[in-house]
Amino acid sequence: MESNKTAHNPSFSSAIVLLRRKIRRETKDQNVVLPHKQSRSKLLTKIEKLILTVVEDISFSKEPKLQVPRRSTWVDCNIVNRKLSLKDKSQLKYQEILYTKNTKRMTVIFNLLAKVHNLLQNRTSVTYRELYYQHTDLYESQNTVKTAILDICHLLNTSPWDLRVFSTSKGLIAGPLLIKLGDNETIINCLSKGGVLVPQNVKKIVKLESSAKFVIVVEKDAAFQKLLEEEVLSRLGPCLLLTGKGEPDINTRLLLHRLWQDLKIPIFALVDSDPYGIEIMCTYRFGSLSMLEYSEHLAIPAIRWLGIHPTDIDALSIPSVPLTTNDNIKLLDLAGRPYIQNDANLMKQINCMITSGKKCEIENLSILSTNFLTDVFLCAKIISKEVI
DNA sequence: AGGACACATTTCCATACGGG
DNA sequence: CCCGTATGGAAATGTGTCCT
Numbered sequence: 001m002e003s004n005k006t007a008h009n010p011s012f013s014s015a016i017v018l019l020r021r022k023i024r025r026e027t028k029d030q031n032v033v034l035p036h037k038q039s040r041s042k043l044l045t046k047i048e049k050l051i052l053t054v055v056e057d058i059s060f061s062k063e064p065k066l067q068v069p070r071r072s073t074w075v076d077c078n079i080v081n082r083k084l085s086l087k088d089k090s091q092l093k094y095q096e097i098l099y100t101k102n103t104k105r106m107t108v109i110f111n112l113l114a115k116v117h118n119l120l121q122n123r124t125s126v127t128y129r130e131l132y133y134q135h136t137d138l139y140e141s142q143n144t145v146k147t148a149i150l151d152i153c154h155l156l157n158t159s160p161w162d163l164r165v166f167s168t169s170k171g172l173i174a175g176p177l178l179i180k181l182g183d184n185e186t187i188i189n190c191l192s193k194g195g196v197l198v199p200q201n202v203k204k205i206v207k208l209e210s211s212a213k214f215v216i217v218v219e220k221d222a223a224f225q226k227l228l229e230e231e232v233l234s235r236l237g238p239c240l241l242l243t244g245k246g247e248p249d250i251n252t253r254l255l256l257h258r259l260w261q262d263l264k265i266p267i268f269a270l271v272d273s274d275p276y277g278i279e280i281m282c283t284y285r286f287g288s289l290s291m292l293e294y295s296e297h298l299a300i301p302a303i304r305w306l307g308i309h310p311t312d313i314d315a316l317s318i319p320s321v322p323l324t325t326n327d328n329i330k331l332l333d334l335a336g337r338p339y340i341q342n343d344a345n346l347m348k349q350i351n352c353m354i355t356s357g358k359k360c361e362i363e364n365l366s367i368l369s370t371n372f373l374t375d376v377f378l379c380a381k382i383i384s385k386e387v388i
Numbered sequence: 389a390g391g392a393c394a395c396a397t398t399t400c401c402a403t404a405c406g407g408g
Numbered sequence: 409c410c411c412g413t414a415t416g417g418a419a420a421t422g423t424g425t426c427c428t
């Protein structure tokens with residue numbers, strides 16, 4: 001090939017600079033969010049107080065009860081500050097967990113409270129999975145553990161990561177990036193081939209060092225590897241590649257959030273042109289329904305959708321397949337969500353997919369020609385600043 | 389495995405109606 | 409007239425599907 005190292009293409013570099021400025025301007029209200037980290041000792045005290053109230057209740061023959069929020073739906077949400085959040089926090093409905101009615105649930109909560117208390121005291125961390133296996137007969141399913149931990153987070157007004165409970169990392173990151181962790185001066189070098197696993201405890205990161213000019217978030221591992229094979233890192237110039245392998249886990253989203261906060265470089269999303277791809281892009285960008293309370297820490301409004309846009313399929317004659325029944329159901333569901341309804345450009349793309357009835361995967365681009373993805377598609381999208 | 393949801397099932401509660 | 413039960417609807421919870 002005609003050694004077109006795009007990195008040295010002046011129009012490409014200037015496009016990146018322009019996009020960077022534009023995105024920073026559009027999202028400058030987002031730049032100062034920093035977590036109110038709860039100190040260990042405060043959390044410990046809170047747990048002790050919570051347990052004390054229950055003991056008091058019992059000694060006064062009152063039934064112990066806990067209050068947790070009800071599961072939210074899309075109609076309870078709207079977009080605030082470009083992130084998914086509750087319409088009206090004062091209208092939030094609560095559910096009471098009573099000992100006589102929800103014995104099991106309360107037992108699990110207090111059991112886990114004890115474990116969390118222990119974690120905080122010992123300054124160690126644990127995964128949901130480990131917790132589950134410590135007492136399978138009590139928890140019955142891993143989901144029970146997760147629900148209970150989220151309940152506890154609400155009761156203590158904190159987050160799973162401050163409680164030191166994590167899900168096992170699934171995401172990969174590659175590129176010129178050094179991650180310095182606070183504990184024992186560990187340094188993760190993300191330049192290794194095939195990328196490295198996103199660190200378990202993103203909150204331990206003390207410093208991120210990178211020469212990258214932008215980040216590309218890829219929906220799935222296959223496309224991630226494909227891009228690495230095409231040597232995207234050198235062809236497009238210094239950049240980072242990240243994938244959550246499907247629906248991103250919390251750690252991956254936290255890391256990406258941190259990357260945006262610290263490096264302030266453009267973040268582009270490359271997803272399939274199908275309803276799931278769009279949903280995944282939106283999860284990164286606006287946050288998710290089930291983690292609604294943590295949108296501040298997880299949503300990254302600065303993300304721009306690089307492709308594949310439904311309008312690209314016809315414009316670039318990309319091979320496509322028809323949408324299935326399930327795809328159509330999902331698509332209509334997406335169309336009703338607040339973040340799509342709030343954004344004319346996203347709505348336009350959704351409508352395009354509805355009318356065309358076509359979808360395609362990232363891999364379909366490679367059929368057109370070798371290195372098409374890197375040299376043509378990504379490059380052209382960025383130079384033309386066709387991002388949504 | 390892990391994440392997000394839609395859909396299904398069960399549980400719960402308020403209201404209304406009928407029998408004692 | 410009061411109480412108990414029947415019943416409908418909502419909410420809590422569980423299951424199944426889709427994705428990588």
